[in-house]
Amino acid sequence: MVLAGLILAEGAVLAGKNVVQTQTYGPEARGGATKAEVIVSEGEIDYPKVSKPDLLLAMSQAAFDKYASLIEPGDNTMVLIDSTIVTDLSKGLGNIIALPMTKIAVDDVGKAVVANMVALGALVTLTKVIPQKCLEEAALARIPKSSKDLNLKALRLGCEVAQKICGECGIAVS
Amino acid sequence: MNTHSRQPRLMQGNEAVAEAAIAAGVKFYAGYPISPSSEIAEICAEKLPLVGGTCVQMEDEISGIAACLGASLTGEKAMTATSGPGFSLMQENIGYGVMAEIPCVVVNVQRGGPSIGLPTSPAQGDVMQARWGTHGDHPVITLCPSSVLEAYSLTIKAVNFSEKYRNPVILLLDEVVGHMREKVELPEEGTLEIVRRKLPECDPEDYQPFKADDDGVPPMAPLGSGYRYHITGLYHDETGFPSSRPQVVEDLIRRLHRKIEDAKQEICLTKEYRTDDCEILVVSYGISNRSAYRAVKDAREQGIKAGLLTLHTLWPFPEEALKEAASHASKVIVAELNLGQMKQEVERILAGQVRVEGLNKVNGEIFTPNEILAGLGGTI
Amino acid sequence: MKPELRQYFRLNRLPHIWCPGCGNGIVVGALVRAIHDQGLNQDEVVIVSGIGCSSRASGYLDFNTVHTVHGRALAFATGIKLANPKLTVFVLMGDGDAAAIGGNHLIHAARRNIDLKAIVFNNSIYGMTGGQVSPLTPQGKRATTAPYGVVANAFDLTELAKGAGATFVARGTAYHVVQLTDLLKQGIRHKGFSLVEAVTQCPVAYGRQNKPADPDKMLRWQKENAVNIRNRHKYSQEELEGKFLTGVLCKKDATEFTEGYQHLRDLLDSHE
Numbered sequence: 001m002v003l004a005g006l007i008l009a010e011g012a013v014l015a016g017k018n019v020v021q022t023q024t025y026g027p028e029a030r031g032g033a034t035k036a037e038v039i040v041s042e043g044e045i046d047y048p049k050v051s052k053p054d055l056l057l058a059m060s061q062a063a064f065d066k067y068a069s070l071i072e073p074g075d076n077t078m079v080l081i082d083s084t085i086v087t088d089l090s091k092g093l094g095n096i097i098a099l100p101m102t103k104i105a106v107d108d109v110g111k112a113v114v115a116n117m118v119a120l121g122a123l124v125t126l127t128k129v130i131p132q133k134c135l136e137e138a139a140l141a142r143i144p145k146s147s148k149d150l151n152l153k154a155l156r157l158g159c160e161v162a163q164k165i166c167g168e169c170g171i172a173v174s
Numbered sequence: 175m176n177t178h179s180r181q182p183r184l185m186q187g188n189e190a191v192a193e194a195a196i197a198a199g200v201k202f203y204a205g206y207p208i209s210p211s212s213e214i215a216e217i218c219a220e221k222l223p224l225v226g227g228t229c230v231q232m233e234d235e236i237s238g239i240a241a242c243l244g245a246s247l248t249g250e251k252a253m254t255a256t257s258g259p260g261f262s263l264m265q266e267n268i269g270y271g272v273m274a275e276i277p278c279v280v281v282n283v284q285r286g287g288p289s290i291g292l293p294t295s296p297a298q299g300d301v302m303q304a305r306w307g308t309h310g311d312h313p314v315i316t317l318c319p320s321s322v323l324e325a326y327s328l329t330i331k332a333v334n335f336s337e338k339y340r341n342p343v344i345l346l347l348d349e350v351v352g353h354m355r356e357k358v359e360l361p362e363e364g365t366l367e368i369v370r371r372k373l374p375e376c377d378p379e380d381y382q383p384f385k386a387d388d389d390g391v392p393p394m395a396p397l398g399s400g401y402r403y404h405i406t407g408l409y410h411d412e413t414g415f416p417s418s419r420p421q422v423v424e425d426l427i428r429r430l431h432r433k434i435e436d437a438k439q440e441i442c443l444t445k446e447y448r449t450d451d452c453e454i455l456v457v458s459y460g461i462s463n464r465s466a467y468r469a470v471k472d473a474r475e476q477g478i479k480a481g482l483l484t485l486h487t488l489w490p491f492p493e494e495a496l497k498e499a500a501s502h503a504s505k506v507i508v509a510e511l512n513l514g515q516m517k518q519e520v521e522r523i524l525a526g527q528v529r530v531e532g533l534n535k536v537n538g539e540i541f542t543p544n545e546i547l548a549g550l551g552g553t554i
Numbered sequence: 555m556k557p558e559l560r561q562y563f564r565l566n567r568l569p570h571i572w573c574p575g576c577g578n579g580i581v582v583g584a585l586v587r588a589i590h591d592q593g594l595n596q597d598e599v600v601i602v603s604g605i606g607c608s609s610r611a612s613g614y615l616d617f618n619t620v621h622t623v624h625g626r627a628l629a630f631a632t633g634i635k636l637a638n639p640k641l642t643v644f645v646l647m648g649d650g651d652a653a654a655i656g657g658n659h660l661i662h663a664a665r666r667n668i669d670l671k672a673i674v675f676n677n678s679i680y681g682m683t684g685g686q687v688s689p690l691t692p693q694g695k696r697a698t699t700a701p702y703g704v705v706a707n708a709f710d711l712t713e714l715a716k717g718a719g720a721t722f723v724a725r726g727t728a729y730h731v732v733q734l735t736d737l738l739k740q741g742i743r744h745k746g747f748s749l750v751e752a753v754t755q756c757p758v759a760y761g762r763q764n765k766p767a768d769p770d771k772m773l774r775w776q777k778e779n780a781v782n783i784r785n786r787h788k789y790s791q792e793e794l795e796g797k798f799l800t801g802v803l804c805k806k807d808a809t810e811f812t813e814g815y816q817h818l819r820d821l822l823d824s825h826e
Contacts, residue, residue, distance in 0.1 A: 006184075006355065013184045013357045021184075021355040025294055046468040047543050048354055048461075202637050223819045224826075228636045230815075233662040237629035240622070244602070244633025247620065248641070252633070270623050397618040397634060398641050400597045404564075404613055406621035415567065415613060416621075 001059060003142065004116040005036025008124070011138035012040045015130040020048040033062060040129050053077050055127050056094070057119055059101070061086050068092030080123055082115060097126065097165060104157055114154035121158025126166065132159055179359040187325045187351045188255075190358070191281055192217035194329035195253045197363050199370070200279070201227035202252040204241035206234050206260060209293045210349040211283035214255040235260035239267040243276045247405065249371075249396030251333055255281035258291060258300055261307070268342050269308035270407045272430065275340035275384070275392065277371055279332045282344060283352040284460075286538050295538035296349035298460055298511035304344045305489050311427060313434040315441055316344040316489040320463040322356040328443075328486060334369035335441060339433055340391050346488065348511070350461045350540055374401060384426075385412040390433030434490060442492035445484040448474060449499040452481025454550055455528075457496065457520055458509045459485040461540050466509050469546035480550050488516070493523050500528055507549050509533040509541060562586045562596070564616045571610055575769030577728035577754030581675055582611045584731050584752070585644070588738035600641050602631040604656060606648035607682045607756075608675035625655030628663045631670050639812040642742065644671045649690040650680050653709050657689070660711075664718035664747050668811035671741050672749045674711060677756035685759035696763040711751050716804045721746035723804040727753040729776035730800065740802060746810045753780070753798070 002023050009021035020039045026032040037050045055078045056071070058064035064079075064086045071077045071094040079094040084102035099122055105115040117139070124135045136155060143151045185193075192214045195203075203218035215231065222229040228245070232238040235256050242252035256264060261282045271278050284300050286292025300307075304316040315335050319325040329345060336343040374381050374393040383403040386392045392412075395401030408416040409423045417423070434441065447470060449455060454473075458466040463484045473480040483499040485492060500506050506528050508517040517532040524530060533549045535541050544554050555563070563586070572578050589599060599617040603609035605624035612619040618641075622630045631645045652660050652674045663670055679697060680686040687697035687704055690711065694703045712723045722744040726734030734752055741748035753776055761767035766775070781789060783801040809817075 009355055010184045013182055016182075017357075019184065019355075019357050022350060023353060027293065045356075046471065047465050048350065048356075049540065049542070051542065051544075202633065204633060204636075223815070224822055226819065228815060230632070230636060232629065232632070233658050236626060237632070237659050237662070240626045240629035241633030241636070244620075244630035244635075245637035246633075247630075248634055248638040250637040252637075266623060267626065396638075397600050397620075398598055398638055402597060402616060402618050404619045404621065406613070407623055408621070 001034045001116060002036045004120045005038050007120060007135070007138045007142050008038050008130070010141065011124070011130045011134040012038070014134040014137055017042060017130070018045050020045045022048055033060075035063070035067075055080060055123060057123055058082070058086055059116065059119060061088060064089070065091045068094060078126060080119065080126065082119065084115075099158075099161055099165065101158070104161065105154055108157055109150055109154045111150055114150055117151045117154035118158035118161070121155040122162035123158075125159045125162035180362055182357050182359045184355050185322050185326075185358045186213060186353060186355045187319070187322045187347060188213035188283065188353065189217055190322045190325040191255065191329045191345065191347070192221065194326040195279065195333060196221055196225060196227070197366060198251065198330045198333035199368055200251045200253045200333060201225070202242060202245035202250045203227075203229040203254065204232050204245070204252070205238040205254040205256060206232055208235075208257045208260045210285055210352050211255045211257045211281065213352070214281060214283075218253075235263040236267065239264045239271075239278070239280060242278050243267060243271050243274075246276045246278050247397050249399070251277065251337065253279040253281065253333070255283065257283050257285045257293075258287040259289070261300060261303065265303075265307040265309075268344075269310055269312060271342040272308070272312045272314070273407045274405050275394070275430070276342070277336040277340055278342045279329070279336055280342055280344050282346050284346060284348040292538045294349060296351075296461055296511060296540055297536070297538070298346075298348060298462065299515070299536075300346065301488060301510070301512065301515045304346055313341065313431045314344065314489050315339065315341060315434060315487070316346055317443070317486060318346045318459045318488050319351055319486070320460050320484065321351070322354060323358045323360075324486065325351060326358065326360060330366060330368075331443070334367065337369045337371045338391070339437060340371060340394060341434060344489075346460065348461050378402070382412045383414045384410060386429055386433070390429055390436060438490050438492075438494075441487055442490060442495060443486035444492045444495040445486065446495070446499055447482040447484070449481035449483060451479060451502060452499070453479040453502065453504050455481050455483060455500050455503040455506045456509055456546065456550070457483045457485065457506060457516070459488060459516070460511075462509045462511055465541035465543045466546050468543035469550060469552070472543060472547050473550045473552045476552050478550055478552055485516075491519050491523070496520060496523055500524055503528055506530045507533050507546075509546050509549070511535050511540065559586050559590060562589065562616055564614055567614050570614055572607060573758045575755070575757040575772075576607070577677065577756070577773075578608050578611065578675055580728040580731055581608070581673070581734065581752040581754055582614070584726075584735040585673065585738055586615070587735045588742060591735075592739055592742045594642055594742070598641055600631075600634055600643045601646060602627045602634065602643060603646040604648065604651035606651050606680070607677075608646055608648045609651065611646050625651055626659065627651065628656060628659040628670065628672065632663060632666075632668055635668055635670055636812055636815065639669070639816070642671070643669075644673060647672065647674050648681070649674060649676045649678060649711070650688045653689040653711055653714075661714065661718035664715050664720035664749070666811040667719060667721050667746045667808050669745055670747055671738075672747070673738070674749065674751045675754050676711065676751050677754050677760055679756050679760040681756045681759040685763055698763070712749070712799075712803050715749040719747070719808070720749050720804065721806050721808050722748035722802070724749070724802045725751040725753065725798065725800045727776040727780050727800060728755060729773045730780060733782075733800065737802065744805070745813075746808060
């Protein structure tokens with residue numbers, strides 16, 4: 001999750017925007033709860049944490065329950081979830097978009113670990129926060145060469161599946 | 175784009191510290207890993223051998239700073255980094271560095287304390303430890319950035335100050351500033367002002383290793399340069415040899431303080447935002463400053479005459495800047511992630527002239543802007 | 555003092571503060587003779603010391619001298635040697651300095667095999683502060699903080715250093731000063747971490763509590779109880795009880811730390 005936040009932030013720099021990325025994590029080296037916060041802005045960024053998210057990405061049920069429940073009715077927050085993992089939506093508010101990220105990662109790429117790349121592709125497509133070109137460039141800079149193709153494939157699948165959803169929901173994608 | 179800036183890049187606070195130290199000429203790092211500072215050691219381990227430098231992981235923080243002081247004695251610029259528990263272990267040798275006047279930068283990426291506390295959460299509880307952590311009545315310089323770019327620029331200042339004044343300089347970050355990534359446009363390396371300690375110009379036989387120039391700072395000969403002299407943590411006279419004569423003792427400790435006091439104009443770095451006419455002054459530093467800045471902006475939009483004094487230097491305390499910024503204020507709020515360490519200092523300096531209130535948060539999280547805005551009487 | 559040795563002393567700092575009958579001066583004499591015989595350049599010798607009686611030696615010697623804090627001399631010396639490997643760095647410590655408060659630094663300096671010449675003045679007691687127990691005070695002996703005798707075992711510092719990876723380990727005594735000088739010379743020539751334990755007498759803090767307190771009798775005790783490792787085979791296990799081995803106890807080749815680090819830099823350079 002932190003890597004995904006990092007790539008998004010790096011993509012924002014490539015897109016010429018200001019960006020701050022912070023993270024919250026526990027003592028576990030693997031498998032603990034982590035949260036990455038990214039603020040992208042044309043202007044100066046003062047407070048470095050997210051006050052009201054434009055988009056919340058939840059890759060686990062625990063993350064969804066914890067953060068989606070904080071969304072208030074008028075917030076207009078888009079909530080993107082990995083529907084392979086997050087199945088109980090009872091605690092969340094907001095405009096929920098469900099994509100089977102882990103399933104796509106497993107079925108179409110062959111590796112569950114690239115679910116975060118599927119998510120990143122979808123997130124960028126849905127929000128248009130940065131151009132896809134910048135996202136791919138940032139990803140390539142951060143990912144080891146050996147897994148470049150897998151990750152790029154996952155990223156693009158994320159973009160495609162999100163584009164399809166946009167069409168269905170009537171979100172304009174440029 | 176500023177012609178003196180490099181390409182914009184995404185950079186982490188800890189990374190900025192390591193990169194700035196190397197840009198400022200640091201060639202030696204010794205330390206012991208601890209969250210949330212370990213990235214500094216990791217980057218130094220990767221980069222220092224590439225520039226002819228040395229990075230060594232020691233057996234503990236005590237030996238980390240000791241090795242840095244040893245390296246510095248040979249003429250190298252040296253840095254170590256740690257967090258609260260390790261900072262506690264370093265205190266004895268910070269005192270040695272002060273007494274023997276050895277340049278060295280000590281980075282403390284603050285986490286929640288006391289004890290093991292909150293290893294991966296921010297806090298600002300080591301402010302007074304930075305000032306008074308080692309025993310004895312000693313001078314100290316402490317700088318405190320609130321952004322990644324400031325982490326870079328203040329690390330360079332820290333190295334420069336330590337070299338110029340021959341004193342350990344403490345750089346206080348916190349978990350959020352250390353781990354936060356921001357877009358930065360770094361200055362071109364050629365444009366940086368880099369300071370090196372004064373070397374003796376006299377012949378070795380005339381060298382008085384602890385005889386200060388007018389600025390209170392004695393020239394420093396590297397070990398092995400032909401100037402054979404004695405270095406000790408005992409009170410010593412200008413020749414460097416131990417002495418407990420009352421006059422020698424008093425002259426030395428007063429000079430050590432004076433060399434920093436006399437340089438306050440250069441060392442005390444602050445930033446003022448709308449303090450010219452402010453009726454409520456917020457004083458803040460480090461990560462809390464980011465929330466305070468936002469809160470003051472919001473308060474101004476609501477018609478509240480708020481202002482912000484950001485402390486980039488914590489020690490010696492920027493007294494003049496505080497007095498100036500508070501000159502029209504009827505209230506001063508000190509926002510910090512502890513239970514009022516700097517508030518006491520602000521109260522001491524303003525001594526009854528203005529009401530001073532503390533805004534304190536000690537739950538492992540940083541202030542939200544609204545929490546400070548509420549303190550300013552703003553509407554949320 | 556022999557005229558050729560005078561140049562190594564800061565004569566204006568003498569006389570020293572050591573008590574009459576103390577063995578520290580004998581050990582320092584052996585060190586200076588070893589430095590002289592090996593022809594080291596005075597400007598390129600660094601003497602780092604900790605805190606204690608023996609550590610005051612740094613003030614009397616005319617080299618680059620650094621009197622550090624209790625227990626940390628090896629850690630300071632590690633930084634000095636790494637930052638300027640051309641320097642020959644001696645580290646003078648007492649037994650409390652090296653084995654108690656600085657024990658961790660000792661084992662790690664040995665593990666790294668950094669080219670430091672560690673010399674431990676082992677008088678089995680904390681002398682400067684009035685005779686408290688040290689990790690090298692033999693079991694059953696008295697100290698001001700062990701008035702009924704020491705309950706715990708003492709370290710064998712040479713075994714500790716060997717176990718930690720030191721590549722040159724030796725022990726000598728103030729009595730066997732010719733041998734001690736030779737051991738120090740071998741330590742200087744050795745490339746790697748060297749530890750020479752110098753058994754020395756403290757009549758005032760140790761002798762008075764444990765008897766005999768006469769310096770000559772304490773020196774005689776060293777003579778009678780030191781077993782040169784070359785003669786070890788002449789003794790049965792029972793006969794060795796209460797005695798201690800002297801001479802070169804360990805010598806082996808291994809990569810020295812500053813050379814290993816330089817090798818790393820060169821390797822990185824060639825990949826550039």
